[in-house]
Amino acid sequence: MEELAKGLSGEIPVKVPIPQQLQLIQNDKERSAAMRQWWKAYTDRYPEFKADRSDKDFVYIVKRGGEQT
Structure with missing residues (x-):
């Protein structure tokens, strides 16, 4: 449950x-197709964020950077 509270990336x-x-x-x-268009416009406007996960009603985003590779 803590993983969901912090997000899959730890943020x-x-x-x-x-x-x-x-x-x-x-x-x-x-x-x-409409979701892809909407998400592309969103990431163009806020390039410092990325999608962490989604459900039926929301997309959960976190800041880019910070993840370990």
């Missing part, structure tokens, strides 16, 4: 709500 994630209009798309291909 505390920030919840970004997935827009309602994307959640309402029924066609899987259309929803996937």
Whole structure:
């Protein structure tokens, strides 16, 4: 449970709500394409963040950097 609280990368994630209009798309291909477009625009605006994980309603993001390779 602590892993979820800190995020998969070890940092505390920030919840970004997935827009309602994307959640309402029924066609899987259309929803996937719309989500990719939305996420690309988001990462272009905030390049210092990356997705840590997601669920039905949120994408959880953490700052880039800090991870060990």
